[in-house]
Each structure stands twice: as structure tokens, then as C-alpha cells.
Amino acid sequence: GIQVEQSPPDLILQEGANSTLRCNFSDSVNNLQWFHQNPWGQLINLFYIPSGTKQNGRLSATTVATERYSLLYISSSQTTDSGVYFCAVVERGADGLTFGKGTHLIIQP
Amino acid sequence: DTGVSQDPRHKITKRGQNVTFRCDPISEHNRLYWYRQTLGQGPEFLTYFQNEAQLEKSRLLSDRFSAERPKGSFSTLEIQRTEQGDSAMYLCASSLVHGDTQYFGPGTRLTVL
DSSP states (O other): OOOEEEEOSEEEEETTOOEEEEEEESSOEEEEEEEEEOTTOOEEEEEEOSSEEEEETTEEEEEEGGGTEEEEEEOSOOGGGOEEEEEEEEETTOOSOEEOOOEEEEEEO | OOOOEEEOSEEEEOTTOOEEEEEEOOTTOOEEEEEEEOTTSOOEEEEEEETTEEEEOTTSSSTTEEEEOTTSSOEEEEEOSOOGGGOEEEEEEEESSTTSOOEEOOOEEEEEO
């Protein structure tokens, strides 16, 4: 099956800093989503982005499908951005999402 | 659009007991998915439905796990003879069509004593 690797595994930043999270995947995909998991376990949709670039406020994402990677940018970090960020893909010919192991982001005041 | 809901939010049970979880997808979403998440890991896909048809069963963790979606609306996930290793968060998601955005519910956290 498809492999999804996220980096870095952990990231500690000061409030106001910018960050880039990376997701590499090993095969062609129909779907790529970025999620933020809050402390209560809820997975919050950030982006549906199988290709191209999208922006939503301080967050933006870019997926280069031909090179099999996606990037999530967080600008001007706030403490509420803390949590685990997951990249997940649906492999071509499959249906369920395959998740990476996540990036654990801590924003310090 | 009320989002995906799951019930109960927490379940504590003793080893050997059966448990059943419910998921109500976003209305008009044809696809419904079940995932399991253990501590420190990303969610793991278990099974999914297109309307009432269960189209993928091979990823269910053992024959103690079963799922239904009898009328193509809500779904239930049952675990028989629970074991301590079944302790995890069980997540449900729904989407309108194949390849579309999957929206997740808040999850049911299971603790097996």
C-alpha cells in the first residue's frame, strides 16, 4: 500500500514564527487532505488539496502531485495552532484515507 | 449541515464484553468510513460503505469487528469479546462521493479494562 511520511515529527516555535510541514507520499493519489487534531481528538479539516495551491487565512498548502509531496505553511503562529497536524491520502484505486504519523506542533507564548 | 456525529463519546467496558458505536453522517453523504486511532498514531482505515453496501471489509482488524449501515443512513460498529488491545479512539467520516473531502466526527473513545 501507499506510504505517507510527514516531517518534522515534532516542532517547537515561538508565537509569531512561520512554519512549513511536509508530506511525502509514495504513489499517485485521488485525494489529499490536511487535518489539525485538537486536544480532544477532533480532526479538523484544513485543506482538500490533491494538487495545486490553496490559502485560508494564515494557512496555505501546496501539493505537487507529479513529485508526490505536499506542504502546509502556517504563518504568524498562535498558541491555538498547537496540536498534531496530519496529512492523509487516498491511493488511486482505493477508498480509505492513509494517514501519516503527524507533526506535533507546539507554539510557545 | 450538522456535521458527523458519533455516540457515545466515551465508553468504558470490561474485557470480554460486546460494545456498539453509532455514527450519523452528514445528510446526503453516500459514503461512510470507520477508522481507529491508537495513542501516538494516525488514524487507520477499517471499512467503508457506499449507501448500505459495505464495499471494503478486509481491513477490519479481526472477525470480532463488524459494521452495518442497514438503511444507508447511520452506521454501527460492533466489537465482540473486547480485549485490552481494542482500547482506542474510533472515528467515523463521511463524504459525498468517492475521492471527495472526508469529514470526521468527534470519535468514540473506548477503554477496555
